[in-house]
Amino acid sequence: MGANDDKARRRLSRSAPRWAVVAVLAFAGLCSSFMFTLVVPLQAELPALLNSSREDTSWVVTITLLVAAVATPISGRLGDMYGKRRVAMVLLALLIVGSLIAALSGSIVGVIIGRALQGAVTGVVPLGIAIMRDVLPPERLGTAVALMSATMGVGGALGMPIAAYLAMNADWHALFWLAAGLGVIGLVLIALIVPEDVLRFPGRLDVVGAIGLAIGLTGILLFVSRGAEWGWTSTPTLACIIGGIAVLLVWGRYQLRTKDPLLDLRVAARPAVLFTNIAAIGMGFALFASNVTFPQMLEMPVAGGSGFGLDMISAALVVMPAGLVMMVISPLSGWLERTVGPRPLFTVGAAAIVLAYVFVLLWSTEVWHLLVGNIMIGVGIGFTFAAMPMIIMRSVPAHETGASNGLNALFRSVGTSSASAVMGGILASMSVKIGDIAVPTRGAFELCFWLAIGAGIIALVLSLFIPKQRAAEQHPSLPN
Template identity: 55%
Template sequence: MQTILIPIQPELPRLLSASSDDTPWVITATLVAAAVATPIAGRLGDMYGKRRVAMALLLLQAVGAILAALSSTLVPMIIARVLQGMAAGVIPLGISILRDVLPPRKLGSSIALVSATLGVGGALGLPLSAVVAENLDWHVLFWVAAGIALLAFALYAVIVPASTVRNPGRLDVVGIIGLALGLVGVLIAVSRGGQWGWGDARTLAFLISGVVILLAWGVYELRVAEPLVDLRVSARGTVLLTNLASVAMGFALFASNVVFPQLLQLPSVTGIGLGLSLTVAALVLAPSGLAMMAMSPVAGRLERLRGPKPLLVGGAAVIAVSYGAALVFHTEFWQILIVNILLGVGIGLGYAAMPALIMSAVPATETGAANGLNALMRSLGTSVAAAVVGAVLAQSMTEVGGVVGPSEGGFMITLALGLGAAVLCLVLAVFIPRPRNIADAALPADELEDPRPAPTH
């Protein structure tokens, strides 16, 4: 859902009969909905059952995809994309379920495998969208997405066991409303500021109101007995530094997602573009996600031997080396292919490490909320990257040979920003306190073997 519309984004004004100023909301709506829903879904999963909440989100995803498949105007499409974005909460819930139901010896490799599917889904979304856009009606994209969501729902119902690990309590309605309003304000300002202008009254109004609401929300969460997000737990060294490193890694990931497709597709007359078709460019980028999947057993083995912290340090180092190489080698498609595969390796290691680090530092009853907050931090990193990279490339626009596009200098600045984000992630990872092994944080073996509640007498 995050990448499925990227290849046809320039065509959205024509496809939806809307202005180019309004169609970016189709992308922004998904981003904001995902950021808001993810930590809330994690808390609801801790309270009412992670499997139950994940299945509800998958149904919302299916409904949103069907609505999008039936839409040809802007407003229904935005509503559909909001519903699709809410399904992002399934990812941290799924990772949290692993801790509740798997034996400790299988936990690290399982987290790595599920984390890697993020990259596989994103990588498959690009060529799928490109092929459909060039050969079929674009609505087919969403019929496929609806089928995948319903299949996932059925597999959850049949295969995934219900967890008995719960954190019962009162639902923090005020906390949900405060977090939602604050995030909406900040993320809309960040994602639309480049288009509106950073000094525009709308940008400032959304940004200032969002920050003020989030500050008030934080004060409230510290005082309430059963908060939506336990900020005291989030302030622990391991959790805090892992979340900050997640912001940096999210930035590094998104910077490449913006630069490489444009480098591959810009006409060669520009002197920087490689002139590939939409489908071929998507196929060049797809192996990155497969590299993430291939790294999952390696990441699991390393996590068992060394713990999750070295995974994050190593992943950030690989990403930094990849961006450094991209600054020099970007003139042939095979160079971008190799660099992007290396980025996939680094992201695979880092994404496997972050949930493991979080779960090593929080109680089992707060796994869903903690993983949801970590996923929010990654989303925040990609949101900031979208705003910053968009502004840099927009400022570097030039015309060469009758083709208007970003200059080589703009691309180099963006790659340098990705390198800086990877180095920042590396530094933060180095200073994360060494956590206990994730297996030590898992449930006792007798609880894992029989998830049914003990009889009462």
């Protein structure tokens, strides 16, 4: 392992500078996270644009989430086996194809297919983190991972005003042409800058395991994302959650018994990995809670008592600084990870998020209140998202890096999708009519903030149970 690792670094030193590799991987991460907010400014107009019902057009958002959740751990495993760089390029190629399909389509079917293919590119982030582990020395790894992790929030925050501007001033197809262009740039840069993988661990692809994971996760995520619309006690909703859990239980038993499983559940059950992944649900929930509530508060009419009446672009510009903060503090996150370790960094980040939502719960009557609260959330997410991959990588063998980081990204996706469904349901049910518009009440937003505080507290408590790790365990891919 040590010889292969040294060989990887020697190859890197003969090709591109390390900063260039990190920059290219971070750009790919920005492109992938942008896909989640790409169509957000269009959501209200999609039924008219695609000549479909609101229930049907909601799949333009939901399908991306589903594919991302399923594809991320699978792509991580494929990266460990066949090369992380190669799989990352395939995912970017899928982003390009999906964007072109949506850009050239005027029907809802074509747009949904395109958005599904766009969702697969989310796997680029854990793959990029795994590539960094292979090629960077330990003293530089923490900062690079912090930057790569930050892209999961930065891409959406920076992309929101861009998407809003295009939605207001250009044909809606321009959003997908932009996505295709970003995918081409990312693909070319990875092909030219990122070195070929040396650390590979050949094996067979567990096709049965991949199918089982996809079916089980789809059932659970459909329950989370569509339950409010279908009715939480309706037959389709209950069938999704019961069926999804049943399939995952059978899948788990199969994974424990098969050779070369898709995911080594014994590794995933290690306390450090298990507690980190469960806490990741809370962090994903806290992140997306602000993405759902803050833009609505900023854009709602003032007459409702909670809104500020901003236009789409102005609201996006208020939300954007949180993403910039995540990127700016990535060097600090890397230094803190090296100095005090990832577990304290995670605890501090979770505490910052709790304080942020307490702040907006008490003070949210001015635009600057939301700006300050969102920046605090950016600090918390920046710290926790930087800490989680490092905790995972200190706890798993090198051949599990891609799949394990993919699994962590999956748990974050469960948190974000849960926040989207729960917050959306609360804001829709606790609303008042102002003319022809249903506007969420002040109490609805306060309840959302309380739930986000609860999610942050759970993650904070779980972080305290993550075992301390010895210095020799910091980078299992390196010789002790």
